[in-house]
Amino acid sequence: DQQVKQNSPSLSVQEGRISILNCDYTNSMFDYFLWYKKYPAEGPTFLISISSIKDKNEDGRFTVFLNKSAKHLSLHIVPSQPGDSAVYFCAASEGGGTSYGKLTFGQGTILTVHP
Amino acid sequence: SAVISQKPSRDICQRGTSLTIQCQVDSQVTMMFWYRQQPGQSLTLIATANQGSEATYESGFVIDKFPISRPNLTFSTLTVSNMSPEDSSIYLCSVVLLGQGFDEQFFGPGTRLTVL
Numbered sequence: 367d368q369q370v371k372q373n374s375p376s377l378s379v380q381e382g383r384i385s386i387l388n389c390d391y392t393n394s395m396f397d398y399f400l401w402y403k404k405y406p407a408e409g410p411t412f413l414i415s416i417s418s419i420k421d422k423n424e425d426g427r428f429t430v431f432l433n434k435s436a437k438h439l440s441l442h443i444v445p446s447q448p449g450d451s452a453v454y455f456c457a458a459s460e461g462g463g464t465s466y467g468k469l470t471f472g473q474g475t476i477l478t479v480h481p
Numbered sequence: 482s483a484v485i486s487q488k489p490s491r492d493i494c495q496r497g498t499s500l501t502i503q504c505q506v507d508s509q510v511t512m513m514f515w516y517r518q519q520p521g522q523s524l525t526l527i528a529t530a531n532q533g534s535e536a537t538y539e540s541g542f543v544i545d546k547f548p549i550s551r552p553n554l555t556f557s558t559l560t561v562s563n564m565s566p567e568d569s570s571i572y573l574c575s576v577v578l579l580g581q582g583f584d585e586q587f588f589g590p591g592t593r594l595t596v597l
Contacts, residue, residue, distance in 0.1 A: 368523075370523070402588075407490075407590060407591075408590050408591075409485070409573055409575070409587075409588030409589050409590050409591055410524070410573075410588045411587075411588070412586065412587075455523070455524065457524075468526060469524075469526065469586070470526075471523040471524040471525070472523055473521070473522060473523045474523065
């Protein structure tokens with residue numbers, strides 16, 4: 367039972383354009399959501415998060431949007447840069463971010479940004 | 482931030498053998514975890530490594546198959562026992578640093594295991 371789904375295995379965009387990565391979840395108890403970025407031969411690194419009490423969180427070029435009614439979140443990268451090319455994982459947890467470590471991950475989306 | 486090292490970085494093992502993976506952190510941590518990423522799949526939490534006591538396993542994972550030790554705050558091992566080709570995965574440890582929040586979870590580089 368895949369509770370967090372990233373339905374696009376890959377995404378290709380041009381440098382300078384917007385990248386939009388999508389994530390859907392089924393567990394209505396999830397109330398904290400995170401995005402991680404992973405380069406080859408490295409572990410995932412935390413990128414940005416959002417609590418369910420918000421619908422948007424922004425950090426520089428990265429913005430995460432949450433639509434609770436649709437159980438959907440998205441990560442926007444503007445403008446996209448070649449160095450953003452990586453695998454992006456969506457993750458979710460229960461307990462408002464206090465349930466340390468119990469993250470449920472999506473399958474990941476491979477983002478390629480072309481110069 | 483934290484520097485997390487894992488040994489070995491990769492290994493190729495024969496069916497029926499066991500492999501122990503080490504995770505070392507250069508900072509004081511509160512929580513340590515072990516994840517598995519099977520080919521083409523998402524990361525799945527195996528267990529929480531508890532200092533000085535038995536690990537807490539997630540559904541579908543058992544101590545006999547994945548014994549875990551955590552003798553101190555900065556070190557943990559995961560053993561993959563009696564391996565089969567289905568155990569071929571990337572195994573990652575992750576930590577939450579002392580005094581930092583949930584979203585500061587750091588991951589190690591992973592151990593790529595291939596079972597023949």
